[in-house]
Amino acid sequence: xxxxxxxxxxxxxxxxxxxxxxxxxxxxxxxxxxxxxxxxxxxxxxxxxxxxxxxxxxxxxxxxxxxxxxxxxxxxxxxxxxxxxxxxxxxxxxxxxxxxxxxxxxxxxxxxxxxxxxxxxxxxxxxxxxxxxxxxxxxxxxxxxxxxxxxxxxxxxxxxxxxxxxxx
Amino acid sequence: xxxxxxxxxxxxxxxxxxxxxxxxxxxxxxxxxxxxxxxxxxxxxxxxxxxxxxxxxxxxxxxxxxxxxxxxxxxxxxxxxxxxxxxxxxxxxxxxxxxxxxxxxx
Numbered sequence: 001x002x003x004x005x006x007x008x009x010x011x012x013x014x015x016x017x018x019x020x021x022x023x024x025x026x027x028x029x030x031x032x033x034x035x036x037x038x039x040x041x042x043x044x045x046x047x048x049x050x051x052x053x054x055x056x057x058x059x060x061x062x063x064x065x066x067x068x069x070x071x072x073x074x075x076x077x078x079x080x081x082x083x084x085x086x087x088x089x090x091x092x093x094x095x096x097x098x099x100x101x102x103x104x105x106x107x108x109x110x111x112x113x114x115x116x117x118x119x120x121x122x123x124x125x126x127x128x129x130x131x132x133x134x135x136x137x138x139x140x141x142x143x144x145x146x147x148x149x150x151x152x153x154x155x156x157x158x159x160x161x162x163x164x165x166x167x168x
Numbered sequence: 169x170x171x172x173x174x175x176x177x178x179x180x181x182x183x184x185x186x187x188x189x190x191x192x193x194x195x196x197x198x199x200x201x202x203x204x205x206x207x208x209x210x211x212x213x214x215x216x217x218x219x220x221x222x223x224x225x226x227x228x229x230x231x232x233x234x235x236x237x238x239x240x241x242x243x244x245x246x247x248x249x250x251x252x253x254x255x256x257x258x259x260x261x262x263x264x265x266x267x268x269x270x271x272x273x274x
Contacts, residue, residue, distance in 0.1 A: 006258040009265070028259075032266040040240055040259050070235070073242055092239065098255075099243065101236075122269040125262060148237055 006098035008042045009125035011063060014097075016128045018059035021047040023119045025106055025132045025140065030152070032122075033134040034159050037152045041099035045132070047112040048104045053082035056102075060085075063095040108143025109136065134160050171215040174226065176204040182222035192221040 008028065015022055026043030027035070046056050057080050066075025075094040085091070091102040105111040118133035132140075138156050141149040179189050179200075186204070187197040202208040203218070210218070219226040244252055 006255045008259070008262045028263075031259075031263045032270060034267075038256065038259050038263065040244075040255050041236075068239060070239060070242055073246060092236075094243075098258075099240065120270070120273065122266060122273070124266045124269050129266075131266070 006040055008098065009127040010097040011042060011095055011100050012044075012124070012129050013127035014062050015044065015046075015056070015059050018055045018062070020055045020059050021052050021112065021116070022056075023112060023115045023130045023132050025103070025115060025137060026101070027152075029132045029137050030134070030156055032131055033137070033156075035152065035156060037155070041101055043101045043103060043106075045103055045106055045109075045112050045115055047116075048086050050082050050086070053086050057082055057085055060093070060095075063097065063100070065093045065095045065100065068092045068094045068099065106140040106144075108140045115140075170206055171210045171212070172204045172206045172208075174215055175200070175210070175218045178219040178222040178224050178226070179204075182224060184222060189218065189221060193218060 012024065023045045024032075024042060025045050027037060027039035028042045031038055046052060060080060065078075067078045068075050073094070085102075086104070089104050093100045093102065106115070109115050115132045115136045116130060118136060119130040120133065122129050122131055134156065138153065138160060141153055141156070175189075179186065184192075185197075186200040190197045190200045199208070200218075203210050203214075216226050244255070247255065
């Protein structure tokens, strides 16, 4: 199978079309605030109520989402339901439009309600997107404490101190 | 990473020859060469001493494994050069549009 062309706006538009309540988090959210560390996957925090999980399940079907594994980068087909989606805290998926990670409770947060509180709404390339605040992105990366997070945190903190990442 | 590779990396970073390192620790150039080649596997304490002799410190760190970046690299390795460029161009296009949208909010 040919590798998917990366089109994050298509992934986010599909989630929005299905009414999935979710917040864009992680490295791509940081990029929108001016982070120079570009990534080629998107991290999304969905709300974990059953109704939203049902919408998410439908959206994932439209995206032909598969479980990414190192041994099968094209992804393994998986049958999902609202219950099975909610039973796993992190899903690493590959879709028709690139890689999508779903995390119900990012490190240092209480999940969707927590990060949605200060999220900002943007329309990007036609896609409605709720983007986590830079402070929440930093909070999560601090709590995760991975080497890759430690590398980017000084820059993100500096951006937050300068102007919060507001574009000029 | 083997002890020998750590010793070689430290020695090269310090700009030392095998003979110079050997002299610092009271051994022979051939003994250092055997360690670096992996013919002799030094103890952990010996590796720490050899690294210290270069003027560097070996600081072990225990970390949780993190495969997320590597998983993206695995994807990239399967792509042609053109496809790799396209993938990043798509990411940047989205990022640029996102910045424009943010600017539009005032």
